[in-house]
Amino acid sequence: MHSQPSLQKIQSLLHGYRSLRQKYRSSRLNNSSLVAALLLIGSTVLSPLVAAIDYSNPYLRHGARHAHSAYGGHMWFRPHISGASRIVIDLSDQMAYFYKGRRLAGMSPVSTGKAGYRTPTGNFRISEKKYSHRSNLYGHYISRRGYVMRSNVDVRRHRKPRGSVFRGASMDYMMRINGPVTMHAGRVPGYPDSHGCIRLPWHMAKVFYRHARVGTRVSVVH
Numbered sequence: 001m002h003s004q005p006s007l008q009k010i011q012s013l014l015h016g017y018r019s020l021r022q023k024y025r026s027s028r029l030n031n032s033s034l035v036a037a038l039l040l041i042g043s044t045v046l047s048p049l050v051a052a053i054d055y056s057n058p059y060l061r062h063g064a065r066h067a068h069s070a071y072g073g074h075m076w077f078r079p080h081i082s083g084a085s086r087i088v089i090d091l092s093d094q095m096a097y098f099y100k101g102r103r104l105a106g107m108s109p110v111s112t113g114k115a116g117y118r119t120p121t122g123n124f125r126i127s128e129k130k131y132s133h134r135s136n137l138y139g140h141y142i143s144r145r146g147y148v149m150r151s152n153v154d155v156r157r158h159r160k161p162r163g164s165v166f167r168g169a170s171m172d173y174m175m176r177i178n179g180p181v182t183m184h185a186g187r188v189p190g191y192p193d194s195h196g197c198i199r200l201p202w203h204m205a206k207v208f209y210r211h212a213r214v215g216t217r218v219s220v221v222h
Contacts, residue, residue: 077106077207085212087183089198089220091119094191096183096200098208105211108204111188113196119220120178120196126216128176129209134168137180138195142167154195172202173209177218183208 074095083101090097091112098106113119141150141164149164160166171184177198185206186199193199198220200208 075108075201075204077108077204077211079105079207079211081105085216087208087212087216087218089119089183089218091121091192091220091222096198096204096208098211100211106204106207108200108208109188109190111186111191111193111199113194114192117194117196119181119192119194119198121220121222122178124177124218124220126175126177126183126212126214126218128174129212129214130174131172131209133171133174133182133184135171136168139166139168141165171197173200173205175209175212177220183218 077098081100081103083099083103083105086099088097088099089095089110089112094110094112096108096110097104098108137155139153139155140148141153141158141160142148143164149161150158153166155166169186171182171186173183173185175183177183181196181198183198183200183205185202186197187193188199188201199205
């Protein structure tokens with residue numbers, strides 16, 4: 001036979017119930033406020049205006065091991081080889097070959113000029129090197145807050161939207177070889193995709209930059 005609960009126990013249970021209900025209501029209110037805030041923030045962050053990004057492929061900055069696997073092994077460099085440096089860019093193979101003396105010291109995939117922006121062939125020399133560089137012709141029109149208003153623009157062809165500023169495309173480890181044509185770090189999708197420059201994966205651009213001096217010969221061939 002069960003004894004009846006005391007009045008004090010019933011009052012204690014009711015008090016606990018009211019406390020839990022109040023906490024639940026507060027929690028719902030706080031959660032609703034949080035969701036509303038997140039939606040407000042998300043409507044701004046996830047708007048069609050996206051922040052300007054120079055490298056869409058994360059592996060471009062992940063170092064040699066990751067880059068090596070990403071390109072199927074067609075990327076390596078042997079720094080111990082000595083001799084005068086010379087670089088050959090093969091447009092047909094979309095490859096760059098780094099020679100020291102008569103020996104091949106390294107190789108890397110590249111992406112050269114697409115249709116309408118073909119990379120010129122010929123024999124050149126590196127005339128300038130700059131670790132951090134931005135294009136003054138190609139890039140994005142962005143808002144004052146840094147959101148892209150128009151991407152992949154050519155300042156000579158595309159009108160700047162009202163209230164925007166031009167942000168040149170990033171060209172890290174830039175090595176100038178022929179006027180506006182340079183070698184630099186960038187997206188290498190496996191086919192010609194640039195506006196005439198010679199893009200290398202970020203890690204290999206860093207290696208080539210380290211071993212090539214101003215005056216190094218660069219031959220661009222088919």
